[in-house]
Amino acid sequence: xxxxxxxxxxxxxxxxxxxxxxxxxxxxxxxxxxxxxxxxxxxxxxxxxxxxxxxxxxxxxxxxxxxxxxxxxxxxxxxxxxxxxxxxxxxxxxxxxxxxxxxxxxxxxxxxxxxxxxxxxxxxxxxxxxxxxxxxxxxx
Amino acid sequence: xxxxxxxxxxxxxxxxxxxxxxxxxxxxxxxxxxxxxxxxxxxxxxxxxxxxxxxxxxxxxxxxxxxxxxxxxxxxxxxxxxxxxxxxxxxxxxxxxxxxxxxxxxxxxxxxxxxxxxxxxxxxxxxxxxxxxxxxxxxx
DNA sequence: TTATAACTTCAAGTGAACTTGAAGAGAAGA
DNA sequence: TCTTCTCTTCAAGTTCACTTGAAGTTATAA
Numbered sequence: 603x604x605x606x607x608x609x610x611x612x613x614x615x616x617x618x619x620x621x622x623x624x625x626x627x628x629x630x631x632x633x634x635x636x637x638x639x640x641x642x643x644x645x646x647x648x649x650x651x652x653x654x655x656x657x658x659x660x661x662x663x664x665x666x667x668x669x670x671x672x673x674x675x676x677x678x679x680x681x682x683x684x685x686x687x688x689x690x691x692x693x694x695x696x697x698x699x700x701x702x703x704x705x706x707x708x709x710x711x712x713x714x715x716x717x718x719x720x721x722x723x724x725x726x727x728x729x730x731x732x733x734x735x736x737x738x739x740x741x742x
Numbered sequence: 743x744x745x746x747x748x749x750x751x752x753x754x755x756x757x758x759x760x761x762x763x764x765x766x767x768x769x770x771x772x773x774x775x776x777x778x779x780x781x782x783x784x785x786x787x788x789x790x791x792x793x794x795x796x797x798x799x800x801x802x803x804x805x806x807x808x809x810x811x812x813x814x815x816x817x818x819x820x821x822x823x824x825x826x827x828x829x830x831x832x833x834x835x836x837x838x839x840x841x842x843x844x845x846x847x848x849x850x851x852x853x854x855x856x857x858x859x860x861x862x863x864x865x866x867x868x869x870x871x872x873x874x875x876x877x878x879x880x881x882x
Numbered sequence: 883t884t885a886t887a888a889c890t891t892c893a894a895g896t897g898a899a900c901t902t903g904a905a906g907a908g909a910a911g912a
Numbered sequence: 913t914c915t916t917c918t919c920t921t922c923a924a925g926t927t928c929a930c931t932t933g934a935a936g937t938t939a940t941a942a
Contacts, residue, residue, distance in 0.1 A: 605919075613869050616919085617901060625899095635908050636920045646854060646863075653866035657838045661899070676853055681846040688839040692832055698797050699828040706821040713816055714786060723786075726793035729753050746888075756889085757931060765929095775938050776890045801929070 603640045612648040619648075627651060627665050657684055658691075694731045697722070743780045752788040759788075767791060767805050797824055798831075837865070 609616045622628045623638070628647055630638035647668065654664040667676050701722040710716035725731055749756045762768045763778070768787055770778035787808065794804040807816050841862040850856035 613867060615901080618899080620920090621900060637908080637918080638920090649863040649867035650854075652869075653863045655899095656834075656866040657842060676845070678846045681842045685839045685842040685846065688835050688842070692835050692839065694796075695828050695832050695835070699825045699832065702797060702821045702825040702828070705816070706818045706825065714790075723789040723793045726796040727753060727789040729792075731796040744889080755931080758929080760890090761930060776936095777888080777938080778890090795929095 603642060603644075604634070605638050605640070608640050608644060608648070611645055612652075614648055614652070622648075622651065622661075625661055625665060627661065627668065658688065659684065697725070697731065743782060743784075744774070745778050745780070748780050748784060748788070751785055752792075754788055754792070762788075762791065762801075765801055765805060767801065767808065798828065799824065837862070 603611075605616045605619055608614075608619060612619075614622075619628065623630060628640075628644050628651075630644075631641045632639050650668065651661075651664055654667065655661075659667070667680065701718065705713055705716065705719050705722075708716045708719065710719070713719045743751075745756045745759055748754075748759060752759075754762075759768065763770060768780075768784050768791075770784075771781045772779050790808065791801075791804055794807065795801075799807070807820065841858065845853055845856065845859050845862075848856045848859065850859070853859045
């Protein structure tokens with residue numbers, strides 16, 4: 603498969619694939635002329651990478667996990683750690699979500715006068731909850 | 743209050759405060775010599791900013807929300823939209839967390855042979871779930 | 883008065899994960 | 913053969929929310 607085929611099948615841009623190769627996350631089996639040729643195994647590996655990214659691992663983390671073992675045998679403790687981390691995120695986001703929902707319907711004259719809202723503000727101000735979304739998602 | 747006082751009370755660094763002022767998120771009431779002087783109202787505003795950040799709003803979003811109204815009257819629909827977005831994030835993260843937990847205890851010889859894991863891989867590969875944590879948090 | 887700590891500005895740097903652009907090479911089709 | 917399309921490399925740019933550094937100013941303590 604050439605790079606555009608892999609890009610299509612993996613939903614990952616060609617430039618990102620080259621970047622991944624440079625970082626050692628994937629390999630091409632050789633070249634046809636200048637062009638990279640990939641084995642279809644790379645698709646599994648890319649799906650694994652996408653999964654890792656979706657779980658919040660950095661590319662460097664993923665590189666470590668995938669290095670030196672194929673088929674990839676992923677450290678179970680690392681998975682549990684990440685699961686716990688996700689759990690914390692979930693709790694934080696849930697708190698936020700509920701606070702926002704309340705604020706949206708709250709009848710206090712100003713949000714600043716709503717005790718619930720102020721409690722949430724206090725939490726945020728004290729650093730108990732931190733920004734997390736990589737997709738700012740509020741941009742128009 | 744001078745900037746270091748505000749920094750201490752708000753848990754936000756002085757350089758960040760200057761940056762916020764430059765972006766129009768906060769204002770100082772004047773100068774004492776070169777030094778900025780802040781009114782204590784700025785603390786509420788900063789708590790609001792921290793809350794917005796924690797909810798996943800970008801500084802530009804927050805600037806919009808806070809502009810042209812004090813006391814700040816925040817658009818209720820915007821809050822609901824963000825709450826829904828958080829809800830989607832929560833569902834995605836929950837899926838991930840459960841998948842990771844399973845993977846950690848799964849008895850399949852390789853994760854690649856576990857059907858649950860493969861289903862998750864497929865979801866990630868098809869872009870149904872995207873990276874979200876700004877805290878990569880897996881770095882040692 | 884003098885030292886110094888705390889402020890000031892402005893430009894540039896950081897990190898993560900890519901993307902973009904320029905310039906060039908080579909394969910496939912007509 | 914010629915054209916065109918897709919690939920190649922390499923350097924630099926992008927985004928966001930700040931931080932850092934250098935050089936300068938000033939309020940306050942001794």
